[in-house]
Amino acid sequence: MRILRTTGRTTKQAQTLIAELERRRNSVDERAVPVARRIVDAVRDGGDSALRRYATRFDGITKQSQLQISSDEMKQAWRDASPAFRSAVQVAAKNIRRFAQRQMPKSWTFEQVAGLTVGQQIRPLESVGCYVPSGRYPLPSTMLMTVIPAQVAGVKRIVTVSPKPAPETLAVAGFLGVTEFYRIGGAQAVAALAYGTESIAPVDKIVGPGNAFVTAAKKLVSFDCAIDMLAGPTEIVITSEIGDAIFIASDLVAQAEHDPDALAVFITSNASLAEEVSAEVKRQAAGNSIARESIRNSGVIFVTDSVAESHSLTNRLAPEHLTVDNESDLEWVANAGSVFVGRYSAQPLGDYISGPNHTLPTGGLARVRGGLSVSDFVKTITIQKYQRQGIKSLASAAISLAEAEGLLGHAEAIRVRGKNV
Structure with missing residues (x-):
């Protein structure tokens, strides 16, 4: 060096x-953006036909191949895996799950003032897509790092995608009980997850690392589908x-x-x-x-x-x-x-x-966020409940702020509630 x-x-x-x-x-490698944009646009507009065309070209899928991997194939891969590999996966999964459980944010409430209770509720996302790379090296560890936090968060629908998934990746999916796994990758997989096709329903968020085209595609879809980060x-x-x-x-x-x-x-x-x-x-x-x-x-x-x-x-x-x-x-x-x-x-x-998760911020993004965590798979809903005493103590201050902003309807909505308290 x-x-x-x-x-x-x-x-x-x-x-x-x-x-x-x-x-x-x-x-994002800007050289990858034009290619990724063409693929994303084609899959968004063309659905399964475009997805399968790119999967055939880049992922080695034949016209007869099923894009979705069956649960039986995943379970068989787990049974076929070596005892040493299965043991290692079990140890890793236990540690990842325990860490994610500790990370899980909590719901809570407290009395802000007499007559006002505020708090938050933690709710899981409905669906997520987990991208598992399979390029230079197969990364079954990424299956563990993306799926387990989603499971701990309580996400109902967890979709995984991986181009040419290795037997070890299939085995981990079988061990985790993954039910929706597609043998697709690249920008075409990101587009399918973000916008959906005839055979793949869209997800709420896409997580997981990938190559330059995956990262470019995540950037392109990020205003339509949430993503974790650009890795x-x-x-x-x-x-x-x-x-x-x-x-x-x-x-x-x-x-x-x-x-x-x-x-x-x-x-x-x-x-x-x-x-x-x-x-x-x-x-x-x-x-x-x-x-x-x-x-x-x-x-x-x-x-x-x-x-x-x-x-x-x-x-x-x-x-x-x-x-x-x-x-x-x-x-x-x-x-x-x-x-x-x-x-x-x-x-x-x-x-x-x-x-701790191995999907981590790069490119200086660690200045503003940490690695993938269970928090990436939940949302926080805030709650507020007023009673008469709370209106009585806070109404005048709120009315003054509303009037300062010229929002008279805001002020009146508060005022009418305070007339009889």
Whole structure:
């Protein structure tokens, strides 16, 4: 990995790169947008005919293939899976479900003033679509991470889609009891979920990561169908002064192998540790072509002038995945999708089995939101109930505000209720 010092002769180069990384706001590859738009428009207008045409072209579907996968096929895939895989899925599912249950927001009420009760009710979305990638690598873990929070939230209709789903993905679907699963992907799957076709009813929200065309399609449909976020290439930042170079390098290589466009960054004020990590990354990535390409394209080590500068730079980058040295570091972390604390907290553990969701904000979006959670599958309905005493104590203030805005009907609707209290 190249090393750039934020002070000295590489200052200008470092600051230019930092500014570029801060500007990575748009997680959508604009080159994919025109293609995605044509596909989305075609499926919205043409329904099943257009969907099947693109599924045949991109997803390997034949004219005789059924788009929907039967429950029997999913259940058989689970029975055919190895005992080790089934055991691992059960452990991961248990942890993900327990974490989602802890995240579940609560309904509540309280008395604001005498005679006024306010509160909120939590209600699940009626339907969601879960996109499970199956491109360079099959990701059955994403099936767990999207379906389980929806189940915990109480969503009635959970639809999953995946292009050329791997046996492991089918097995996880069978284990989770998925009843509606389609072997489609890309922008065509997003369009089908958003607008519906003759055979697929539309959903209220689409969640899950995907390639550039999936992300572009989610952006295009987002005013008609809710989405979770626009997910770009994987990002990792490790900010450490005392970490183990071998461990640090292993996480950088692990996340870099996701995608040639993945972002891998190490931040430290410890120059000798920076040198050790750079050498170790080179060694560990030697046999991993994708990680090697990713690190060559986007891998960088920033050597800062101080620990405080390292902290500030980390928050400026707002990474998807962040590793820090100690629990005390959580006090300065303001922007990150998911934080891994200490040398034994390997980031891939969070990809699979810890419990917190691995669908996380990229492109700096961690400045404004966290990862996918059970909250993405529910809505909050607020409640207010007045009695006579509440009207009596609050009517005059509300009338004054309404009159200040010139909304006389508002004022009168309050006034008529207060006449007899």
